[in-house]
Amino acid sequence: MTIARRFLPSTSLLYSFEASARHQSFTAAADELNLTQSAVSRHIRALESHLGAELFLRERQTVRLTRAGENYAREIREALKHISAATLAFRAxxxxxxxxxxxxxxxxxxxxxxxxxxxxxxxxxxxxxxxxxxxxxxxxxxxxxxxxxxxxxxxxxxxLSLLMPEDIVVVCSPGFADKMEFSSCEDLLTAPLLHLVSRPNAWEQWFITQNVKAISLHGPLFDQFSFIIVAALHGAGCALIPRFLIQEELAAGTLIELLAPPLRSEAAYxxxxxxxxxxxxxxxxxxxxxxxxxxxxxxxxxxxxxxxxxxxx
CATH class of the missing domain: 3.40.190.10 (Periplasmic binding protein-like II)
Known part of the structure; x- marks a missing residue:
């Protein structure tokens, strides 16, 4: 696709606009870019002239983006990020x-x-x-x-190319297991269960596979497996974790697997x-x-x- 150069403002105008849009201030943008406030104001006027419409509403000593200006700012910010990333990748x-x-x-x-x-x-x-x-x-x-x-x-x-399936196992720290004295799957219902936000039904599905009726599943929520792993290592509760993510902890014995059949996820990598x-x-x-x-x-x-x-x- 040929790029129409008449639609491409200079990067100096775009830098001034992006900074002004982010700060909602020509003065703050000037401080960031090491320019004068009047230089930034001229850049914004030049860009508005190029576009044929105003980007900011000027009200006394303040400025704020128009609705079209907000949309344009999001697009320009992403475009500048892409240019920066491409330049960094080339230099690397x-x-x-x-x-x-x-x-x-x-x-x-x-x-x-x-x-x-x-x-x-x-x-x-x-x-x-x-x-x-x-x-x-x-x-x-x-x-x-x-x-x-x-x-x-x-x-x-x-x-899509299949990489690997996922086997989920129940683990906890040795000290936590000693304290709770687990002997059956039902015993896990008395323990804090560590939940992943993106997999809210994981524990419920696991108990179903063990033919255990689970009415109340209590325990904290985490948004990443890395947090759950650390919490389990420190005895915060039992965790459902993909086995391949904790091979070192299982080998070292800092996490122990509560052996029941692992849960094979329907999803995969x-x-x-x-x-x-x-x-x-x-x-x-x-x-x-x-x-x-x-x-x-x-x-x-x-x-x-x-x-x-x-x-x-």
Missing amino acids: NPAGGTINLGVLPTLGTRWLTPRLVRFMTEHPDITVHLHTRLQPFDFSGDPLDAAIHFGLPEWPGAE YFVRPMTHTASDSVQLFRKWLAQEAVYNNTKPSSHFSRRTLHLS
């Missing part, structure tokens, strides 16, 4: 081979990042930038080449890329490497049973 790897990957925070910190060292060693010409989100990724709004998606294989306009543009060689190579890592993760011998576990009836 001028030879090319940059991948912008969306990933869930805990998956990124506990599973992917430790493995990236091997990929970086094998492919020093490819740089992988991780972008974490708790909300679903949006390829139309995020500057991403691909993402690791947890859910069902449903993403219109995207290509997928490598996803948008169909709107062809995947680069770097993205294709990374996808194959990631698939191999996922296969190894699910086939390597499990060592966490070498430490203490607790069998529930």
Whole structure:
């Protein structure tokens, strides 16, 4: 697509506008940009002239965005972010081979990042930038080449490749297990249960699989697995956690698995890329490497049973 240059204001005008819109003040924008207030005001007037409409309502000594100005500010802010991200990515790897990957925070910190060292060693010409989100990724709004998606294989306009399933296990700290004296699945109903906001029915589903009637499930809410893991380590309660995220804790015995059959999630982890543009060689190579890592993760011998576990009836 050819870019019509007549629709592109200069970046100096856009910088002044974005700062003014964010601060709702020409003076504050001038301080941030190390300009005079009159220079920022001239930039805004020039941009309004270019657009053919006012962006701000001037009222005595204050300014505020028009409704159209608010919409324009959101778009310009995102565009400037994309330009900044592209420039940073280029400077990080001028030879090319940059991948912008969306990933869930805990998956990124506990599973992917430790493995990236091997990929970086094998492919020093490819740089992988991780972008974490708790909300679903949006390829139309995020500057991403691909993402690791947890859910069902449903993403219109995207290509999905299965990475690995997810087995959920019940864990707690050894000290907490000793204090509660668990002997059956029903005993868990007397304990604080740690809940993940994005999976509000997880405990209910687990008790159903154990044929246990659960009327009241009490315990704190967390928005990330990383917080739940730390809370469980410190004896805050029992947690339902994907086994692959806590392999080190299980092996070390700092978390123990309350052995009942693990709960296999209907959802799984997928490598996803948008169909709107062809995947680069770097993205294709990374996808194959990631698939191999996922296969190894699910086939390597499990060592966490070498430490203490607790069998529930």
